[in-house]
Amino acid sequence: MRIDPTLLDDLEWRGLVAHSTDLDALRDALGQGSVKFYVGFDPTAPSLHMGHLVQILTARRLQEAGHTPYALVGGATGMIGDPKEAGERIMNAAETVQEWVGRVRGQIEPFLSFEGDNAATMVNNLDWTAPMSTIDFLRDIGKHFPVNRMLARDVVKSRLESGISYTEFSYVLLQSMDYLELHRQHGVTLQFGGSDQWGNLTAGVELIRRTESAKVHAIATPLMTRADGTKYGKTDGGALWLDPEMLSPYAFHQFWLNAEDVKIGELLRVFTFLSHEEIEALEARHAERPFLREGQKVLADEVTTLVHGADETEQAKAAAAALFGGGELSGLAGATLGAALREAGAIEVSSGAELPSVVDLLVETGLARSRGEARRTITEGGAYLNNHRVEDPEQVPTADDLLGGTWLVLRRGKKNFAGVEVR
RNA sequence: GGCAGGUUGCCCGAGCGGCCAAUGGGAACGGACUGUAAAUCCGUCGGUGUACACCUACGAAGGUUCGAAUCCUUCACCUGCCA
Numbered sequence: 021m022r023i024d025p026t027l028l029d030d031l032e033w034r035g036l037v038a039h040s041t042d043l044d045a046l047r048d049a050l051g052q053g054s055v056k057f058y059v060g061f062d063p064t065a066p067s068l069h070m071g072h073l074v075q076i077l078t079a080r081r082l083q084e085a086g087h088t089p090y091a092l093v094g095g096a097t098g099m100i101g102d103p104k105e106a107g108e109r110i111m112n113a114a115e116t117v118q119e120w121v122g123r124v125r126g127q128i129e130p131f132l133s134f135e136g137d138n139a140a141t142m143v144n145n146l147d148w149t150a151p152m153s154t155i156d157f158l159r160d161i162g163k164h165f166p167v168n169r170m171l172a173r174d175v176v177k178s179r180l181e182s183g184i185s186y187t188e189f190s191y192v193l194l195q196s197m198d199y200l201e202l203h204r205q206h207g208v209t210l211q212f213g214g215s216d217q218w219g220n221l222t223a224g225v226e227l228i229r230r231t232e233s234a235k236v237h238a239i240a241t242p243l244m245t246r247a248d249g250t251k252y253g254k255t256d257g258g259a260l261w262l263d264p265e266m267l268s269p270y271a272f273h274q275f276w277l278n279a280e281d282v283k284i285g286e287l288l289r290v291f292t293f294l295s296h297e298e299i300e301a302l303e304a305r306h307a308e309r310p311f312l313r314e315g316q317k318v319l320a321d322e323v324t325t326l327v328h329g330a331d332e333t334e335q336a337k338a339a340a341a342a343l344f345g346g347g348e349l350s351g352l353a354g355a356t357l358g359a360a361l362r363e364a365g366a367i368e369v370s371s372g373a374e375l376p377s378v379v380d381l382l383v384e385t386g387l388a389r390s391r392g393e394a395r396r397t398i399t400e401g402g403a404y405l406n407n408h409r410v411e412d413p414e415q416v417p418t419a420d421d422l423l424g425g426t427w428l429v430l431r432r433g434k435k436n437f438a439g440v441e442v443r
Numbered sequence: 444g445g446c447a448g449g450u451u452g453c454c455c456g457a458g459c460g461g462c463c464a465a466u467g468g469g470a471a472c473g474g475a476c477u478g479u480a481a482a483u484c485c486g487u488c489g490g491u492g493u494a495c496a497c498c499u500a501c502g503a504a505g506g507u508u509c510g511a512a513u514c515c516u517u518c519a520c521c522u523g524c525c526a
Contacts (some may be wrong), residue, residue, distance in 0.1 A: 080517060106454095183521065206497050247481070250470090274479080311478040396487060402473040413493095433472075435459085435479050 024085035024360045025051055031239075033296060034289040036078055038215040038242035041225055046237040051207065053086045054138050057210035058202050060145070060195065061128065062094035062114070063120030064211030066099060067263035068127050070323060071214060073327070074241050074290055076131045078212060079140075081293075088138040091128050092327050095121045095146030097195060102220065102429055103188040111187075121146075127262055128420035131326075134291045141206070160195050164230045165223075173219045186287035192223045203236060216241040244290065247280045262327055268362040269328040273336035274435070276320035277313075281306070292322040339363035343429075343437050353425035361439025371442045377416045378405060378430075383429055397432055404431040 024030075028047050031037050039045065049055055059075050061068060068076070075370050083089050101109035112120075125142055132140035148431040170176060170192065176184060195217075202208035211221055221238035223267045260275055261267040279287055283327060285303045288294060294302070306315035317434065324333040342352055342360035347356065367378065367385050379394040388394035395413050397403045406429050408422060417428055428440040 075463060248446080276481060281478095284480090310466085310480070313480075316478095316480080388472095390490065392490065392493090394495080399474065400473045400487065402487095431473090436472095 022086055023053065027082065027085035027087075029347075030080070030085075030296075033101065035286060036081075036241050037239050039218050039240040039417050041238050042235075045235065046089060046210070049408060050085075050087070055335045056090060056202075056206055056208045057082055057087055058090040058092055058143075058208050059212055060094055061124055062099070062102070063098040063117055063124045064109075065199070065261075066120055066123055067261040067266050068124055068258035069245065073262065073323075074244060075213065077291060077293075077326070077422065078241055078421055080131050083138060083140060084321060087141040089132055090143055090202055090203070090206060091126070091132060091140060092143050092145055092198060093121050093125050095144040096149035097145055097191065097198070099146075100187055100194060101174045102195070102217075103179055103184055105175060106181065107179070108185055108214075109192050120329040122214060123263070130403075136429070145194070145201075148201050149194060153246045156358065157193075157197075160231075161193050161227070163202075164227050165193055167197075171215060175219065177404060181325065191292075192220050193371065195220040196224040196227040199236070199408070200227050200231060203228050203232065203234065208236075209234075210237045210239070210241065212241065215243050241290075244287075244439070247282050264328060264332070268363065268365070269324060269332035270336040270339050270365075272328065273320050273324040273333065274340065276323050277316050277340065278435075279316050279319060281315070283308050284319065285320055288315065288322075288389065292319065292326075294318075294322065335359065335363055344435075349429055350423055352423075354426070357423060357427055357429075358441070360441075361437070361441070364437040364439060366439030366441055368441045368443060373426075375417045375442065377414065378403065378410050380431065381417070381428070381430055381440055385440065386439050387430060387432040387436055402433050405429070407431065 028043075028050055034095065034404075035042075054420055057079075059079050061072055061075070079089050080256070081092065095118065098120065099111070099114065101111065121144060125249075129142070134140050134190075173192075176189065179188075199208070199221075201212050204419075211224055213221055218240045221240060225236055225238050228234050260272065262272075268426040276287070284306055285299070289297045292299070302315055302318060308311075320332055321337065324336060338356070339360035340406065342356055343364060345352075352360075365385065369381075369384075376397065377380075379391055382394035382397065383391055394403070396413075398410050398413045401409060403420075405415070405417060406423060421428060422442055423429065424429075426442055428442065430438045430440060
């Protein structure tokens with residue numbers, strides 16, 4: 021495996037290095053051979069999301085440049101949970117965490133190569149944490165953590181008023197121990213993670229310096245935020261999940277397609293493997309004619325392909341083209357329409373007696389949470405049947421409304437579609 | 444263990460016996476303008492029927508009262524001070 025000497029420059033160009041320990045020393049290390057690095061993922065949900073994707077893709081960039089990944093799934097740390105400002109976490113049941121370990125592992129594996137000189141390795145920190153005795157933990161690990169320094173960390177400081185349990189307070193010891201363990205067992209000398217992990221990353225570096233007198237490295241990727249500084253990824257279903265069961269490839273594709281203009285360059289750099297030249301050219305074209313939305317389209321296609329594959333991307337694109345085409349829906353071929361609606365989300369209704377009212381259909385398709393909300397939406401002029409605004413809250417679709425004899429297209433607002441298949 | 448303060452709708456946060464489904468801000472949703480962008484403006488924002496109504500809600504359970512988010516009792520949890 022050849023080592024790509026431009027790796028670190030590329031990461032910096034992409035804005036992926038928000039914090040770092042001695043960057044020159046890291047540059048030297050990366051130039052001298054395949055560096056063994058690790059990145060950890062805690063199973064705190066049944067799926068990873070957009071924030072984790074930054075780490076996964078960064079790991080892949082490092083591997084493609086010749087370095088050797090150790091992808092850690094936190095079977096142990098996931099049982100604890102790192103402290104966050106919002107407050108104490110609710111602990112998940114052990115069985116739940118173990119199930120999520122499997123799912124998370126399955127989501128990471130497709131992005132890494134497990135063959136060749138720098139094959140990736142999956143590890144689980146439960147393997148070395150569970151067998152350890154409390155005494156050993158306190159003597160071998162705890163001894164190296166001055167509480168006054170731990171208290172000075174921002175997350176902890178912010179929690180001193182509202183309260184923080186010893187459990188969460190101790191999280192940093194576990195993660196630091198992971199780095200130490202991987203360093204001892206496998207010679208890992210680089211850890212990276214999100215910038216919110218910076219405190220945990222440097223704690224590990226320091227633990228290794230204290231116990232092994234070794235100099236190891238850490239870098240943190242930036243936190244991705246919207247143009248107004250708020251967190252990304254809040255869609256209807258919650259976060260921007262990578263699991264297609266939790267967020268359809270269509271919805272995933274739509275998310276990127278709706279990216280803000282000012283974020284296009286940043287997102288292309290972080291989430292695609294396009295070259296510098298391609299990205300810069302695209303940015304230039306996008307700046308000149310933003311209304312063409314070329315940047316959003318390329319971004320959406322690239323990222324969806326990375327996560328869900330080319331086939332799913334094509335289907336998501338076709339669905340969007342059909343639904344957002346602007347033309348009369350009745351002009352669409354039945355098969356195209358059906359496929360598009362199934363992508364966007366569709367329900368089935370029996371053609372028995374009379375069709376449910378628009379209000380009921382809005383609720384059943386999930387476009388509205390309650391009948392009151394559905395009614396309100398219609399009153400506000402935000403409900404559409406087959407792309408025609410619904411004026412009457414009592415309206416009931418008739419057989420004449422069925423497109424191709426089977427489909428009703430419901431829309432709430434500008435971009436929330438749902439299909440109703442009558443059979 | 445003692446004393447003091449706190450627990451309000453998705454989040455923050457007012458309310459401190461009736462005029463409270465509960466002020467305000469944020470988030471979210473819809474409309475207008477647009478490019479499935481941003482910003483801006485307007486509207487909506489517990490549920491059922493929608494007119495007035497009813498139901499469920501202000502940590503939990505009881506109680507006082509014609510009437511309680513608001514007062515009392517007990518319990519749970521959180522914070523601070525003292526042991």
